[in-house]
Amino acid sequence: MHNPEIDYEAVFRALPGMVALLTPDLVYADVNEDFVRQSDRTREQLIGRYIFDVFPENTEDPAAAGGMRDVEASMNRVVATGERDTMALQRYDIADPVLAGRWRERYWSPVNAPVLGPDGQVSLIAHRVEDVTELIRARGGTGDNGRARVLEAELYTRARELQEVNERLRRAHDREREVALRLQEAMMPPPGPVGHHRAAVRYRPAVRDLNVCGDWYDLVDLPGDRMAVAVGDVVGHGLAAACAMGQLRSALSAATRIAGGPAQALDAVEVYARSVDGALSTTVATVFIDWEDHSLVHSSAGHPPPVLLDADGTVILLDDATDPPLGARPEPLARPQARVPFSPGALLLLYTDGLIERRGEDIDDGLTRLTKTLVRRRSDDCEALADALLADLLPAEGSTDDTALVVIRL
Incomplete structure (x- = not known):
């Protein structure tokens, strides 16, 4: 389809309603035809002139005072x-442009908007005004009834102003969401090679504007044929949660490399979390995988249990080494850990609560859905299985909580 060339200058001239462009010094740069007609001024009387030289304030009527200042x-x-x-x-x-010393009482509903230049700074002000004088007069003049109508019109304008405030908040939320997601993407890249073992990771942000960026995953190579895998969930959302998440993920990754097991790693992060804003009540599950002796050692800080699907189809919830979330106790105590064997070809799944929890539903219902999908799709490769879990368990309209998961073929 051929796109016609648009004469934007002609479009501006023909815009309905009064529209003017002013410089940041409040000098008229251009006006449309309606502005010329309704202001009772010619273009020559407007362009290049300071706004309040063209339209000085009526100092003869106290009721009109303050308009220029506003x-x-x-x-x-x-x-x-x-x-x-x-x-x-x-x-x-x-x-009055003809009779000196005479004033015409007028009522306006103005909106001022920025026009940004290439440097991102305000280069022009788009000044749109609606002349509502006739509306005020038609509804009672300027006496007591007229003042009531003015109040009615002001309420209408306040409602429009509230809409503008809500739109600004929405844009601010969108900016924070974008920054938080970019920060999270930078801190949670796709996992590197894990030897000859197969793994898949996924992260899905929530559909709600700011309820994102508290979840994370991590995979850490350990000496020998060993690996540590973890998932966590910071309480809260938005940029603050993303910052706390990044600090905790880094701390746990470092602790994992020197700790004797997952419980000791969580003990170290527990101490660190008490000094990080927004980190308390974070939930974490971590598993150390040893392919030499075919065992998993796991520990959880208040997190939904990892799932082991053994090669024979047996489902095991790794929930026998669970303690409260980070910082939930007045004083830190040594956390438990447990060991469980696995058969070659088994599957290990770690995930955050967005995958299984639904409002008004018992968490066991979500775990049942999860295990059914695991059993049904256990022969899939890790990438296909990760996609199947998201497709089967997340609502079609999107989740109200973000979701992270890790699938590993043992």
């Missing part, structure tokens, strides 16, 4: 913050 403050906010500013209803009288 408009100037709004435009300066736009320049300073780079954010749109919706103003309350304004009475701003216009000097």
Whole structure:
């Protein structure tokens, strides 16, 4: 399909409603045709002139005072913050262009928005105003009834202003979500080679704006034919959770390399977590895998149990070495760990609660779904099995909690 060339200057001229472009110094750079018509000024009287030289304040009527100050403050906010500013209803009288000393009472609903230049700074202010004078007059003039109508119009404008605030918050949330996700991606790259062993990892952010970035996974090579694998979940969400997650993941990864087992690694991270903002009540599960003696040693800090699917189809929940989350006790105590054997070809799954938990449902129901999918798809390779778990267990409309999982063929 052929895209027609668009004359944006002509589009600007024809825009319905009063629209002007001003420099950051509040000088008119351009105006559309409706602005010229409704302001009772020519383009020559507007372009290149300071806004309040063209439209001075009516100092003869105290009821009209403050309009110039409010408009100037709004435009300066736009320049300073780079954010749109919706103003309350304004009475701003216009000097009669023909009869000197005469003023025309006017009521306006203004919005000021930034136009950013290539350097990201505000280069222009888009000033759009609606003249609601006739509406005010039609609904009772400027007496007591008129003031009531002015209040009604102000409430309408305040509602629009609230919509603008909500939109700013949404944009701020979107920016935080994007930063948090990028931070998490940087700290949780795809795993490197794990010798001749097969593994798959997945991370799925929540669909809700900020309920993301507290989950993590990690795989650590250990001396000999051994490996440690961990998953964790920081309480909270957004950028703060992502920062706490990164610190805990790094600390556990380092502790794993020097600890005698998973419990000792969690003991070390327990002490560290007490000094990290947002780290308390984090849940973690970690498993040390030894392919030489075909055993798993596991420990959990309040986390959903890892699942071992043995080669014969037997499902084992690794829940016999579980303690409270990090920092949940007044004083740290040595954590338990347990050993379980496995057969070659078995599957090990570690995951976060977003995979199995549903509001209003017992956690056992989620574990049942999980084990059924594992048994049914146990012959799949790790990548296919990881995809099947997400497809079968996460809601079609997306989860309200983020989800991380690790699948390893033992």
